[in-house]
Amino acid sequence: xxxxxxxxxxxxxxxxxxxxxxxxxxxxxxxxxxxxxxxxxxxxxxxxxxxxxxxxxxxxxxxxxxxxxxxxxxxxxxxxxxxxxxxxxxxxxxxxxxxxxxxxxxxxxxxxxxxxxxxxxxxxxxxxxxxxxxxxxxxxxxxxxxxxxxxxxxxxxxxxxxxx
Amino acid sequence: xxxxxxxxxxxxxxxxxxxxxxxxxxxxxxxxxxxxxxxxxxxxxxxxxxxxxxxxxxxxxxxxxxxxxxxxxxxxxxxxxxxxxxxxxxxxxxxxxxxxxxxxxxxxxxxxxxxxxxxxxxxxxxxxxxxxxxxxxxxxxxxxxxxxxxxxxxxxxxxxxxxxxxxxxxxxxxxxxxxxxxxxxxxxxxxxxxxxxxxxxxxxxxxxxxxxxxxxxxxxxxxxxxxxxxxxxxxxxxxxxxxx
Numbered sequence: 001x002x003x004x005x006x007x008x009x010x011x012x013x014x015x016x017x018x019x020x021x022x023x024x025x026x027x028x029x030x031x032x033x034x035x036x037x038x039x040x041x042x043x044x045x046x047x048x049x050x051x052x053x054x055x056x057x058x059x060x061x062x063x064x065x066x067x068x069x070x071x072x073x074x075x076x077x078x079x080x081x082x083x084x085x086x087x088x089x090x091x092x093x094x095x096x097x098x099x100x101x102x103x104x105x106x107x108x109x110x111x112x113x114x115x116x117x118x119x120x121x122x123x124x125x126x127x128x129x130x131x132x133x134x135x136x137x138x139x140x141x142x143x144x145x146x147x148x149x150x151x152x153x154x155x156x157x158x159x160x161x162x163x164x
Numbered sequence: 165x166x167x168x169x170x171x172x173x174x175x176x177x178x179x180x181x182x183x184x185x186x187x188x189x190x191x192x193x194x195x196x197x198x199x200x201x202x203x204x205x206x207x208x209x210x211x212x213x214x215x216x217x218x219x220x221x222x223x224x225x226x227x228x229x230x231x232x233x234x235x236x237x238x239x240x241x242x243x244x245x246x247x248x249x250x251x252x253x254x255x256x257x258x259x260x261x262x263x264x265x266x267x268x269x270x271x272x273x274x275x276x277x278x279x280x281x282x283x284x285x286x287x288x289x290x291x292x293x294x295x296x297x298x299x300x301x302x303x304x305x306x307x308x309x310x311x312x313x314x315x316x317x318x319x320x321x322x323x324x325x326x327x328x329x330x331x332x333x334x335x336x337x338x339x340x341x342x343x344x345x346x347x348x349x350x351x352x353x354x355x356x357x358x359x360x361x362x363x364x365x366x367x368x369x370x371x372x373x374x375x376x377x378x379x380x381x382x383x384x385x386x387x388x389x390x391x392x393x394x395x396x397x398x399x400x401x402x403x404x405x406x407x408x
Binding site for chain 1: 311317318370
């Protein structure tokens with residue numbers, strides 16, 4: 001009898017360890033931005049980085065301008081999605097070097113997604129999660145959604161933009 | 165770090181408890197002794213006829229209602245004895261509200277738990293109990309969330325979100341003690357390990373609070389209740405005589 005009680009207590013204690021989970025501390029893993037990388041294909045059809053210089057990047061959903069007359073060339077960047085609607089449009093005006101010449105482009109992407117609210121805590125407020133991100137419309141040469149999950153813990157870009 | 169410390173702490177307790185268990189494998193004598201266990205007396209079938217019902221309420225809930233601002237919870241619990249097995253059920257209603265920067269949340273619902281518990285106080289005629297048990301629990305609730313947030317880039321936005329007819333279920337491992345403090349009046353605790361929580365039909369936003377369970381972000385957690393119960397007897401309890 002005693003041993004049954006002792007074993008039951010030990011079992012409950014062990015399981016209680018797994019029942020303990022760390023309280024949240026306002027450190028949400030969800031992010032509100034999409035990460036991009038710009039790539040092209042070389043002669044062997046291998047993916048290589050393609051640097052672009054943004055003349056301007058903006059969205060009709062906001063007065064904010066995300067890039068304006070940048071001077072540096074970049075191959076990765078991120079843009080915030082609108083929490084107000086279930087879609088965000090971005091207009092890109094950019095330049096690339098092709099065989100020593102600077103060529104300018106203008107392209108558009110419309111992202112669609114669903115929003116999922118979660119109360120984190122009275123102190124931390126609302127945590128907004130963007131799920132099921134997709135493109136409803138886009139004019140780039142090619143585009144791949146590498147992952148549609150907007151989380152801080154994922155290192156890979158969400159979107160690969162192919163520029164030829 | 166907290167988890168590591170918890171593991172060490174519980175490991176120490178576990179080892180010390182195992183240390184108390186007599187080691188039956190120790191050889192005490194080279195001469196082989198044949199131990200004949202005395203035949204255990206059979207429990208008469210009449211012992212399994214219920215002798216009364218205990219009905220009570222959770223004092224922790226009443227304390228939270230009195231001293232807290234956010235939650236109103238009331239719980240009734242009843243158990244009925246079948247010799248050393250108790251059929252236990254509880255039903256509760258719960259209202260919860262919370263607000264913070266940019267949101268207001270309300271939750272309204274009820275829950276029940278049902279299960280069995282085994283009593284390890286074999287020879288106690290007063291129905292004092294030390295039990296270990298299992299429960300199945302289910303909650304039904306509706307919740308609403310109103311947000312009023314300003315995005316630094318896209319401006320202000322408000323949302324009114326409702327999760328109607330949400331349900332949740334989980335399992336519990338429990339241990340509890342009830343001690344008679346006055347004739348037929350019992351007090352005691354129940355420690356619950358709540359496991360494998362699942363939520364259904366939370367369509368508009370992620371559930372925040374579950375009646376009878378607590379914070380919905382946890383799949384497993386533990387909780388504690390302190391009950392005062394009154395026993396309505398209809399039959400005298402018979403117990404086995406302690407063997408010498």
